[in-house]
Amino acid sequence: MSKSSEKPKQHDELGEAHECPICKDMEFIFYKDDQGYEFAKPCECRERKAWKRRFKQALIPDEFVHAKFENFKRVNEYQQAMYQMTIDYLNEFSVIKQEDGTKKKIMPNKNLGFIAVVGEQRLRELPAGERAEAKRQHNNFGVGKTHLQIALAKRLIKDGFNVLVVSDVTFMDELIQAKMMNDEGETLDRLLYSAIHADVLVWDDIGKAKWSEAKEALYYQIINERYRKQKPIVFNSNEDRGTLSEKIGYAAASRLIGQCGSYLREIEGEDFRLQKSG
Known part of the structure; x- marks a missing residue:
């Protein structure tokens, strides 16, 4: 896969580079419910990154x-x-x-x-x-x-x-x-x-x-x-x-x-x- 097809990385407030600014490349987004319990949902980038890994492998x-x-x-x-x-x-x-x-x-x-x-x-x-x-x-x-x-x-x-x-x-x-x-x-x-x-x-x-x-x-x-x-x-x-x-x-x-x-x-x-x- 050519580098030109890859999504450019963005930097957060600490100057760290992330391809996905939403989940910071963790592939999950963490939330808290009304009782304060933390749970996670897959980020929209997860399937795209999984596809890239499968392609490379x-x-x-x-x-x-x-x-x-x-x-x-x-x-x-x-x-x-x-x-x-x-x-x-x-x-x-x-x-x-x-x-x-x-x-x-x-x-x-x-x-x-x-x-x-x-x-x-x-x-x-x-x-x-x-x-x-x-x-x-x-x-x-x-x-x-x-x-x-x-x-x-x-x-x-x-x-x-x-x-x-x-x-x-x-x-x-x-x-x-x-x-x-x-x-x-x-x-x-x-x-x-x-x-x-x-x-x-x-x-x-x-x-x-x-x-x-x-x-x-x-x-x-x-x-x-x-x-x-x-x-x-x-x-x-x-x-x-x-x-x-x-x-x-x-x-x-x-x-x-x-x-x-x-x-x-x-x-x-x-x-x-x-x-x-x-």
Whole structure:
């Protein structure tokens, strides 16, 4: 979020800077009733600040900060299908205000996934003479998968859901490094807790990291725990059903893909990034 979009701070009579002059950034306004008992009510700034915290904690990549449904191009059939599936999935989320004033979050017990028709690993295994043409016919890069899923993440954050966005290679490297740290597992536990307990986990380019037995175990742990807790995973991959299973493990892939139901789409099409650079 750019600094220019942030509300300028105001100074009180003591010269202290506050973004909200009403509650002095405490997010609550304190009152006294007729009997002199003190009570507090949330300030109008509280939800706005909570939204900013959720947005910051989501770890949205810089290149997708401006990704929105409104600026997603739908110039062909597969882009329209991806868009409509994501909107349908978004409509399964809701927040219900209960009688005691608390809010109950309703989330679908389903994942949303965009994967390749022919996976990157399968293409790499083709003879050199066939590879270029096969890549052209079955391109899965730059088709808008991540853009749509980040737009979904931002809408859910605005609606009050806690969302975590991870990029596969970076995330798996962090987990492996944490496993090797001499801190009694504290860093690893923190990373795993965030991934397992977020309302929604957006996993970008899953299966991109180089396979290892340790990574396969971590994939399974996160995906299985979220499966048990009925917490959704929104994911995309440049691998297909078969090659994704080889990259993250068959058990993890079975739970990940199996929880999609009708919200799994195999995508291939033109690379719009190449079109923009042409």
